């Protein structure tokens with residue numbers, strides 16, 4: 420445009436956001452119609468708060484390999500991949516065959532399925548555990564893990580980190596995305612409930628520390644006067660983009676837990692699918708217990724609590740409670756066996772990681788070219804663009820990122836057929852074993868198109884608490 424005589428020139432960011440919003444409405448009219456009906460029946464029209472996106476969520480019909488198809492028949496290269504549950508890819512043929520056969524022979528036996536031994540065996544070998552119990556979701560598994568830790572130690576409190584998410588588990592629904600103005604000091608954060616409905620007394624069972632700050636952990640343990648049963652963490656926090664543990668933090672945490680007689684629990688619900696042997700293998704630190712989920716089922720709901728014999732042996736009739744009608748159901752057990760044996764192999768995951776690294780390098784180069792303050796941290800086969808001027812170390816630093824830019828990046832990529840990451844600046848991308856070099860090339864082409872406008876100054880809506 421030669422002359423700056425319109426509102427669009429005065430507010431180029433507003434104009435480009437308006438253009439992308441219009442494109443979104445034009446591209447997904449059936450989703451809009453369905454959402455209008457669905458929200459009358461279901462709060463926000465979605466069955467998980469994390470799935471709500473503005474202006475309205477897109478509704479999908481099917482997936483195949485790296486692709487998703489919405490109800491308007493738009494095709495997308497998907498890097499949300501079921502919030503990390505689909506490292507196997509959509510409808511992986513190795514899984515589809517096995518699961519069809521399983522359905523023919525009943526998806527629910529109501530008794531222990533013969534495959535549950537083999538599934539536990541494969542998990543134990545790969546993720547280094549003496550005993551395993553299956554559950555269905557990550558939320559349940561973290562709930563059971565902290566109960567087992569409390570039972571084993573005879574202590575009440577659990578220490579978690581500000582910004583880490585462990586599912587919609589009431590014990591741990593504190594300080595997930597708190598506003599720092601209501602969350603106390605950086606090194607001695609207060610426990611902030613993630614929303615209404617969490618009883619005040621539950622605060623007493625939770626102690627909060629700052630990620631990547633070992634003194635904050637020591638302080639919290641000292642203040643809790645010997646009543647902390649366990650420290651639970653995402654070893655690479657992936658509910659604030661991707662946070663990288665600073666060298667030595669996790670091994671110091673291990674030592675500190677030993678010093679205070681506290682169990683160390685790795686919540687590997689996400690990370691067990693990012694690295695072949697989970698974050699434990701990548702970091703070389705062995706926790707007392709771990710929680711696995713998402714990717715181990717190749718898209719079928721399953722989770723697991725794993726730990727040493729001494730801790731896990733307390734679980735059982737008359738002992739520590741752990742139950743679930745759908746635990747180790749045959750569909751999930753067949754899925755775990757096939758996923759671990761033949762889909763998420765070391766080789767296939769290394770290939771996915773290489774693609775992810777390639778994508779991260781291209782993103783970084785282009786963001787640097789346009790001098791957009793940003794970092795592109797990677798962990799295993801995942802990564803994220805954080806619009807922060809330096810790599811954030813914890814929730815408070817992450818929160819300072821430019822969410823306005825992130826929103827524009829996400830919307831404009833979606834409009835061009837790429838779901839670049841999970842829906843929300845706190846999410847990350849997952850490259851599956853079914854993504855191809857062509858997918859990555861196409862993604863980079865699309866990013867090249869949108870990156871010049873990412874540099875504009877967009878309205879900052881703030882980080883929504885969508886827990």
Ligand SMILES: Cc1ncc(COP(=O)(O)O)c(C=O)c1O
Nearest residue numbers: 556557558584585586653688689
């Ligand atoms: C680290 C972590 N733990 C636990 C959970 C909860 O898992 P689910 O959604 O299967 O209940 C999540 C979900 O995103 C997660 O990211």
